[in-house]
Amino acid sequence: MSQGFEFSVACVVPTYNGRSDLARLLSSLEKQHTAFDLFIVDSSSTDGTGELACSQARRVVTIPAIQFNHGGTRQMMVNANPSYDIYIFLTQDAYLDDPDAIAHLLRPFVDEQVGAVCGRQLAHLDASPIAEHARLFNYPATSMVKSMADVPALGIKTAFMSNSFAAYRRDALQAVGGFPAHVIFAEDMYVAAKMLLEGWRIAYAGDAACRHSHNYNLREEFSRYFDMGVFHAREPWIRERFGGAGGEGVRYVISELKFIGLSRAYLWPSVIMRNFCKLLAYKLGQKEKSIPRVIKRKLGMYKRYWDSPYA
Numbered sequence: 001m002s003q004g005f006e007f008s009v010a011c012v013v014p015t016y017n018g019r020s021d022l023a024r025l026l027s028s029l030e031k032q033h034t035a036f037d038l039f040i041v042d043s044s045s046t047d048g049t050g051e052l053a054c055s056q057a058r059r060v061v062t063i064p065a066i067q068f069n070h071g072g073t074r075q076m077m078v079n080a081n082p083s084y085d086i087y088i089f090l091t092q093d094a095y096l097d098d099p100d101a102i103a104h105l106l107r108p109f110v111d112e113q114v115g116a117v118c119g120r121q122l123a124h125l126d127a128s129p130i131a132e133h134a135r136l137f138n139y140p141a142t143s144m145v146k147s148m149a150d151v152p153a154l155g156i157k158t159a160f161m162s163n164s165f166a167a168y169r170r171d172a173l174q175a176v177g178g179f180p181a182h183v184i185f186a187e188d189m190y191v192a193a194k195m196l197l198e199g200w201r202i203a204y205a206g207d208a209a210c211r212h213s214h215n216y217n218l219r220e221e222f223s224r225y226f227d228m229g230v231f232h233a234r235e236p237w238i239r240e241r242f243g244g245a246g247g248e249g250v251r252y253v254i255s256e257l258k259f260i261g262l263s264r265a266y267l268w269p270s271v272i273m274r275n276f277c278k279l280l281a282y283k284l285g286q287k288e289k290s291i292p293r294v295i296k297r298k299l300g301m302y303k304r305y306w307d308s309p310y311a
Contacts, residue, residue: 007106009036009167010084012077016043016065018092019052026056028096034103036088041077043068049092066304070163071179071187078178084170085109089188091164094212097122104208105167114145115172115200116192119165119208129267130274131213133259137252143206148196155243159196161188165210172200182310184302186231193238218277223301225278229285230300249279 011029015022022040029038040053043065053060061080063073078087086109088102096102101119108117120139123132138160146158166188173179176194179187192202216224232239253275260267281299288296297306305311 007085007109008083009034009086009088009106010039010081011036011088011090012039012041012074013090013092014041014043014068014073015045015049015053015092016068017045017047017049019045019047019049021093022049022052025090025092025095031099032096032102033099034106036102039077039081041073068304069181069308070185070302071183071190072181074187075179075181078173086167086169087173088167089163090210091212094164094210096210098209101208101210105165105205108145108203108205109167109169111145111201113201114203115169115195116161117167117203117205117208118161119210120206121162121164121212122209123213124211127213128215129260129264130256130271131215133256135213136259137255141206143204145201145203146196147201151242155248156239157248159189159193159202159238159242161192161202163188164212165208183235184227184230184300184305186228189238190235193242197241218274220301221274222277222281223299225281226285227300227302229282230288233286233288
């Protein structure tokens with residue numbers, strides 16, 4: 001294997017109706033200097049995504065769209081291909097600018113105590129200022145390796161992880177039971193938190209960057225944070241062991257207003273409204289047990305979850 005690594009690496013990409021995004025991602029993967037085996041799992045796309053995948057990848061699995069599950073589908077791919085040391089997961093709307101991005105993502109695994117590595121995310125070139133700030137705030141250039149000893153300083157950020165560009169050691173993933181099928185999303189944070197509690201370390205590779213961001217509108221922001229509230233309400237152990245995100249939220253708003261600056265002060269009302277809606281949505285999500293399922297389906301982003309046996 002190139003770059004001096006001795007790991008066998010699988011790169012898994014779940015897809016659904018994102019043909020142009022997948023084409024961009026596949027083009028960037030072809031330019032990587034590090035060897036890996038590519039697996040695509042397509043949720044019965046209707047826009048040609050599946051056909052593109054089959055034409056450019058040797059290992060393509062197609063599943064019914066209704067069967068897709070954020071954690072379950074990823075774990076299905078791990079279970080079906082158990083011989084790899086490292087599993088990299090990318091979302092179809094991300095891509096790699098740097099041909100050494102995967103090499104940088106793998107490097108922290110030289111430390112045998114590192115169970116997972118989260119890559120850096122840079123905003124897409126057409127990102128709004130709000131989306132650009134979100135990436136700058138959450139994904140700094142500085143790399144670090146985190147353990148439970150960092151919880152007093154970092155709080156819930158200790159378990160921060162993203163499913164858009166991250167890698168997992170097979171042994172660590174197995175040790176915590178793999179990706180969960182029962183969570184609405186944030187299966188990445190769930191696994192990272194479990195690994196930390198089991199004594200593994202979680203790395204953040206600031207030099208392993210992908211392009212990935214969302215220009216969410218107000219409704220989409222609300223839905224995402226409602227689902228986040230649901231996740232934390234159903235997994236209270238994460239907040240109990242790692243703390244909440246209250247102080248982080250205040251720091252984020254202040255940072256966002258500074259980033260927007262006086263020259264774009266016309267965006268300040270939007271920033272304030274967005275953050276108020278995110279807080280409201282999160283609080284509602286935390287109270288989801290008292291909300292009828294038909295309403296939760298309307299409020300959340302991942303609507304199919306409410307038709308699953310885990311809802």
